[in-house]
Amino acid sequence: MDELAxxxxxxxxxxxxxxxxxxxxFGVLARRNAVTILMGVELILNAANLNFVAFWRYVxxxxxxxxxxxxxxxxxxxxxxxxGLALIIxxxxxxxxxxxxxxxxxxx
Amino acid sequence: MAKVAFIACALVVLLxxxxxxxxxxxxxxxxxxxxxxxxxxxLYALLSAGYLAVVQILIYVGAISVLIIMAIMVSERFMGRxxxxxxxxxxxxxxxxxxxxxxxxxxxxxxxWTPGNAPAGDLIQALGQGLVGKYLLPFELVSVVLVGxxxxxxxxxxxx
Numbered sequence: 273m274d275e276l277a278x279x280x281x282x283x284x285x286x287x288x289x290x291x292x293x294x295x296x297x298f299g300v301l302a303r304r305n306a307v308t309i310l311m312g313v314e315l316i317l318n319a320a321n322l323n324f325v326a327f328w329r330y331v332x333x334x335x336x337x338x339x340x341x342x343x344x345x346x347x348x349x350x351x352x353x354x355x356g357l358a359l360i361i362x363x364x365x366x367x368x369x370x371x372x373x374x375x376x377x378x379x380x
Numbered sequence: 381m382a383k384v385a386f387i388a389c390a391l392v393v394l395l396x397x398x399x400x401x402x403x404x405x406x407x408x409x410x411x412x413x414x415x416x417x418x419x420x421x422x423l424y425a426l427l428s429a430g431y432l433a434v435v436q437i438l439i440y441v442g443a444i445s446v447l448i449i450m451a452i453m454v455s456e457r458f459m460g461r462x463x464x465x466x467x468x469x470x471x472x473x474x475x476x477x478x479x480x481x482x483x484x485x486x487x488x489x490x491x492x493w494t495p496g497n498a499p500a501g502d503l504i505q506a507l508g509q510g511l512v513g514k515y516l517l518p519f520e521l522v523s524v525v526l527v528g529x530x531x532x533x534x535x536x537x538x539x540x
Contacts, residue, residue: 280386280426282495286488288390288423292397292416294481299401301473302466307451311400311413314444318420329427330495336506339429340515346439347522351529353444357451358537364455365540373467 285326293319306360306370310353317349385426392419404465406452414445428498431507 292315299312321342328338364370367377392415399412417440424433467473499506511519 279382282493283489284386284390285423285427287485288393290481290484290488291394292420293484294477295394295397295401297477297480298470298473301477302470303401304465304467305406307448307455308401308406308409308465311409311448314413314440314448315397315400315416318417318440322420322423325424325427325429325432329429329498330493332499333496334499336499336510336515339432339503339507340510340518342429342432343435344518344522346435348525350439350444351525353447354533355529355536357447358533360451361454361537370455 282326282330285322289319289322289326292316292322304371304373306363306372306375307357309372310356310360313356314349314353317345321345382426386423389419389422389426392416393423402466406456406465407449410445410449410452413448414441417441417445429503431503 296312296315296317296319299315300309301312303309303312324338324342324345328336328342332338360370363375367375369375394416396412396414396416396419400409400416403409403412418437421433421436421441424430424436
């Protein structure tokens, strides 16, 4: 697999992760449903992870820093998804909506 | 040959991501996100990190996607059909995120990286020795974060 992977330039992976980051950012900014906003955040985290692992593979030397960082990011993303979704469920139970335009009880 | 595999995985990732952020039906968007995450797992395998590809499938496709679909099921029952899924100013978000993505693409593709060899040795064995050796502190901290978020999520979503 190593000889296979060496023929793909690193810049391709960086460009792909940049595009994925842009897609996730658009999902966070432009969506109404709170769950779809969380889906955009997951895309952003995956783009960053892809960057980490691509750099580890191509210019990482012998250290495992990239892979361990990516694993920590995955674990923290799982925690954040769990808490975010618990929040959304709690908000839905009290307000019967997940439209972020209508979740405005703290509006000043 | 690797380029073909990369292009296939990249197409899956980008189309899945596009579906996740643009599809009107929330459930369809969640399924598109599952495709995108599976595509990223394929890219990890192409990057000589096979262990990370399996962990990606386990955590993202197996746990986080199931969580998201469960939250959609809980919250969509009484909302009915939604007419519009994007904010009215979605084109501003598209311009901003597109511009930022193009900037990152330019930053990523302009330098001439000198690629080295793949890190030698078995990844799983090296990770096993590293997680209890050099990377013990992040490992334990992540455990604390996991326990805290577990307790927090149970408390937040409890029946009143």
